[in-house]
Amino acid sequence: MILLKRMLASIVILVLALSLTGCWNRRELNTLGIVGLVGIDADNAGIKSTFEIINPKKPSTSGGEQAEPVKYVQATGITIAETFREASLQFDRKLFVAHAKGFLFSEEFARNGLAEHLDMILRDHEARISMHLVIVKDVSAADGMTVASGINVIPSSYLEDILRQYKTHAKSVDSKVIDFLKTYNGKGINPVVTVLQKVKKAKIGTGKSEEYELSPEGAAVFLKDRLVGFLNGKETRGYNWVIGKVHSGIVVSPTPNSNGTTAVEILTAESKNEVEISGNDIKIKVKITMTGMLDEETTKVEITDPAVLAMLEQATSQTIKQEVEHTLLKVQTEYKSDIFGFGQLVHRKYPQEWKNMQDNWDELFSQATIEVEIQTKITKTGKSANPVPE
Template sequence: MKKIMICCTFLSLLFCVGLFGKEEIDDLAMVMAVGVDKAENGEIWVTAQVVRPADARGDAGVGGTEGDPIWTATGEGKTIFEAIRNLARFSSRRIYWGHNAIIVISEEVARDGIVDVIDFFTRNNELRMRTWIVVTEKKANEVVAVKTGLEVIPGRSLDRLFRYSPIVAEAPRTDVMSLSASYIGEHVHPYLAMVRLRSRGVDPENPKEFGSIPQIELSGIAVFRDDQMVGRLNPRESRGFLWFVEDVGNAIIPLSCPDEEGPVSVELRDNRFQLTPNYKNGKVSFIATVETVTDLVELGCPTELEHSEVMEDLESDVAAYIKKDIEVMLEKVQKEFKVDAIKLGRAFQAKYPQYWNDLKDDWDEIFPEIEVKVNVKVELNNPQLLENPTRKGKD
């Protein structure tokens, strides 16, 4: 009997502990997106996009009209933590980060340094390490506050924007984990995707006015030296950058027909990239080799040439396009930014560990002078469009 009483008491204690540790969903303000800006007085602004459960009931809440799916508010403080804590002054619920999809940092904050941002969000035990982190050219609060995309919750739309970003291959998929990992290696500088607001959406009440509603779109890459942003790459330069750091995906290469005026679209399908370091007579060099199998998906011009000749011309044009993307990017990263964000040092260390110790202290000075030879091999599939072009050639 005594043993039974002890067991019952123990189970009761466990049940009580569970009750005391429980937090009701109705008590939480679930953040879906957060923006970090710098105020004119030098303090930090943190803007949180919070899901409003009132949307499901049709109720109105503080700062929102009836049925708004989100509530957006900004806290200000000398530190990120103080700014977030100050949100509690007017939030009726505790700020909860477990569902946050994205962290947006303004370029102004990024150029001053993001070490405080990284430190706070990596120490936050509620935040997922797979949370996306990006830079925007202007104010982060504008990106966080805008209602955009196909999803009811804009933060979820931003999350899916990055999940499907390989389709356009114009920005990397950067999250808190990959950013933190970039600081572990020697002479490896981080990079983050960039987003911007652009008038793309069409107002159904005024469809003739194209691009009247602001939408969020990918806009390139922010390159850092340590924790400070030093420059940006545009979308095409970013595609050249992506060959070195992640899969380019199913990018589209726009071209023109050989000897004709008309559009051609080629889609990358099966991509392979190899970076080969060389060290000879005390000089470091690399060979970057791209091999890609592509599909001809659009041929908007007539052709009377032999198939083999057209195929060779188009393959040559695609190879030249990819090579130019990479070479323009290399010129900018090596000569202007002078930071090894494309991980050449890591590749050299893997092949020549015996020489790395002699070069690593001077790598930042060596990197801008490294010669990188780019070789591109293209195989074009789906030549059926050449057999029956939509437009007829001249008689």
């Protein structure tokens, strides 16, 4: 009797608990259209969304023609959420966005402000805020998202892989939706977003190849949630130096006292930024420490000599300094947007003063004096001691 009562009680509890769970739904996997990318352009009706839907590969039956790896479907609407449902008018499966790799916005769209359109991503239970956020330059988002010229034939996977390459060259940024949402209204910092452009592909050999390829070189600079301009590849690396996000790359500088060139591979790079306020004078110090490995030296120098190595380190530091200063100058004068987050340093160090500054910080930032100090250490010189003899 007690056993029966207990069993009954536990069943009731479990059934009642069922009503407490959130949104869940039983859907068979073969009723879902797995969305890889979402491209969003402005349209007369409001928004035109283009969805890349991945066509799941069937287990390879011998021979047979390979089905298209992806399908595209386009829908228009006033909001992004609407376009998702509109798309089902032209597609046999329900769009499933949890596996989407990225949201692509056209440049035009971004210039009018992005924040309002990201709400759906934050609110919807399927969409993930860890998706890549990309601004497509020059062409429409729908155009930019169709290219896959690498090994991967699925554009979304190709895009994800190529964005991840930023660690090897530091000439692009890898921005997620969450990064944008954290910085677009945060005082003292402004978003920087990945840029994608379609570039003409060099024709190599006689084989068939795509005409275009994608390049994520550069970065999009935002002021609040509006796009204000772009950085090129080198400038982007300057930006990455300052925020300490250079993971690897090659620094090329002229070899002192000769017409040769020195290439140093970045092994580690760290940055330490400080602000100092005296009266109305805002002074920002950027200190970058880098260790590198000599990767290439085109002229004959005595590398085993510590003095020569110090000289090379000096030259490398100089190059980095130029890169960083150029970026800082361009951002300060042209975009007047604190993308480096110096404002947050002020907030932390001078909380009282910050209260007066926060509203026009970006203006103040553009007038601040910035001091850059670079320390380079070449710790390795590679497999050979001296350069190849001439």
